[in-house]
Amino acid sequence: MGRVLLVCRLAARDLRRRPTEAVLLLLAIMAATTTLTLGLVLRGVIDKPYQSTREATDGPDVIAALFPRIGGGVDPAEVKALTDAPGVVAYSGPYPVAGAVLEANGRTVVAQAQGRDTAVAQVDQPKPTKGGWVRPGGLVLEAAFAEALDISPGDRVTLKPIDVAASGTQPSVQGRGPGRSFRVAGVAVTAATPPYPEPACLANLCQGDADTGVVWLTRKEALSLYPQRDSFIDVWNLKLADPATAPAFAAERNPPPDAPEGARGSGPPPPLLEAWQDIRDASANLVDNQRRALLTGAWLLAFLAVASVAVLVGGRMADQLRRVGLLKAVGGTPGLIAAVLLAEYVAVALVAAAAGLMVGSLTAPLLTEASAGLLGSAGPRTVTLSTIGLVTALALAVAVAATLVPAVRAARTSTVLALADSARPPRRTGWLIALSAHLPVPLLLGLRVAARRPRRTVLAVVSIAITVSGIVAALAAHADLDGSNGVSADRMDQVLLVITITLIALAAVNAIFVTWATALDARRSSALARALGATPQQVSAGLSAAQVLPALAGALLGIPGGLELIAVADPDAATPSPPLWQLLAVVPGTVLVIAGLTVIPARIGARRPTAQILQSELA
């Protein structure tokens, strides 16, 4: 018990003695735990709200879109084949659906207008969350669509027939004529389409890449949008005896994916069926992309945090050697010393895990606003025991991976050497020393400083390579989103931006840590170089160069790393690539940023009093 108390006391005192380093350690690990929490919380966030919405709205198991014949309505035989099919226990429809242009609050967006009865439907009855259901002159918007447009019950919107003109590669969509004004009777949720901005594209009614939202209005008013009945498709909602069989039911009746267009001659296209499971998955699509980005970001940040902590611990270990020597001199065993050194980092990791869980769970709802179109949303209740376990394990793994080796090595150091603070002789890399003799003085000094501590140099390379990989992957994902418009692309962009900024911030902290640790470690050789005639500027530039050279290597490694990362993170999609100029700009950009970040610590390190340092070596 006494030993445990001693270990805790020593760990606590050391943390209190260096509060800035403790806070930086905490932030480094917390960046990883928060991102991982977000990714894990989003994992199950959509399933429950979709299920609740499906129950509350008598959601359909299969939605069928039937196309009209030219100049007439839908073939009754097609309807009968669906509604009388084995396994169908209930249905609602037909509901006429057509594309329209909706104007509200100065914005013009594409909508899918669906004619409904004012009476309650047996299958798929959208549930108003504000206001009421459709009535003559009053339409209802899908809840997430209304939120995106900032529309509430009582507001006025205009619906216009849609005009599609083929111009260039994308069809141009605009409203025709003055349209008709409606009062918003309410906003409602449905399980028959995914919430906005995921497009509800029944029968390919989506126009271009524009986000399409759903509005419901009375059947009569919907049909008045277009004079011809064949401008509308008919939608039927089917309830099956066994909802789990919906995908098989739909697949059996849908045309094969490779069927040639016009296979039915001059007749209308065959019906298109969609199972509720597909809608559930599409509802999760937006969050799913964010989750994938966050989980990938969490792993990158975890690796970066290991590098941060390892650099910090390495730097501190040099300072702690004398302390280790003292502990050993008074009878501390290697095990006790390793425990003392590990305990403080484990304590920081546990606090970082708790803080990451709290911040991650509190910010998760901000990323799932899309689920406003469903009942319920992400919240602290989605932090499960497994999430807590995984996040805590990550934090502990970061701390232990970065500290175990130096702690054990320090614990095994000879007491005399530790007391003399001379247990870490620099490495000699002969070929680098020979090569550096041919370089200008700052590079000569920089290369030799970098070569003295190869492990630290490798950490710096890895740190930059991870960051650049993350940036390249984010640029690639952004390039992939460039073709898309709307809320979903914006939100994904925001997630990528947050991850990129966090990665850069952590890498910046790493670069400063590494420079400072290098400046401290190289204080004697820097002082000596100055005594031999190197100027402070040359020494300072040398310390910066010792960081810039690994940064250059890391940036060059990071580019293929980033492209590989995005291929691994999203194996189903074709790997996008950022524009060439962005890839080319990443390398000099990284080198410039690192040079800028290291200037101040390098200058402080280079200007320490020469005589004092050389004298202290005698102490």
Next chain:
Amino acid sequence: MNTGDSPLRVGPVLRAHGLEKEYGQGAGLVRALDGVDLEVASGETLAVMGPSGCGKSTLLHLLGGLERPSAGEVWLEGRRIDRVSEKALARVRRRAIGFVFQAFHLMDELTAVENVEMPALLAGRAPRAARRQAAELLEQVGLADRAEHLPSALSGGECQRVAIARALSNEPLVLLADEPTGNLDSAATLDVLRLLDSLRSAGQTLLIVTHDDRIAATADRLISMRDGAFVEETRLTHGTTGPLSELAGLEG
């Protein structure tokens, strides 16, 4: 305008006037050097002696531009150096000063020859020329066969001889040695003394801070210090103590 920067017409190679150095402030103020005046002629060997903490090393650091005085002036070859920029001071050290430290201060990861060529590389000399000169200097100090050895593989005396070779790399006007034999045994001390004596004979200006009477006896002039000030100055007639090889207690 700094009129003090104008060159003197005639005078010593190294001169200090009213040199003071203070550390700390208030109650913790320590005066390490208190109004020291000094002149070192070209080719002269000057020994500075005194008890630990009397300010000997501080004096050496101020004269070599490693530290700046709190007051007073330092002149090197007729140019005042205590007020110049850090960059200019670095050039002065590179061109005109050679340091030898008690703790050798060799770079652990560099071989003997790489340590010796370091100042020449810092001065911008071509790598091949720097290496050739370093090899010659190592030969001069009797370590040609140890050129590729790391400091950890050299004895204390060998390390100090490497440090002396390094200090000579840029042919300095003045060689400043701080307790050059302080960490050495008798045999190694004799080696270093011989080397310093040969430098003196070759006309190298030397300023040696030491505790060792035997080193002091080889100087042209001996200054004793106490509490940051000079208390006694003795001009020695070189040879009064006899040749180095006859110094009592140093040989086998």
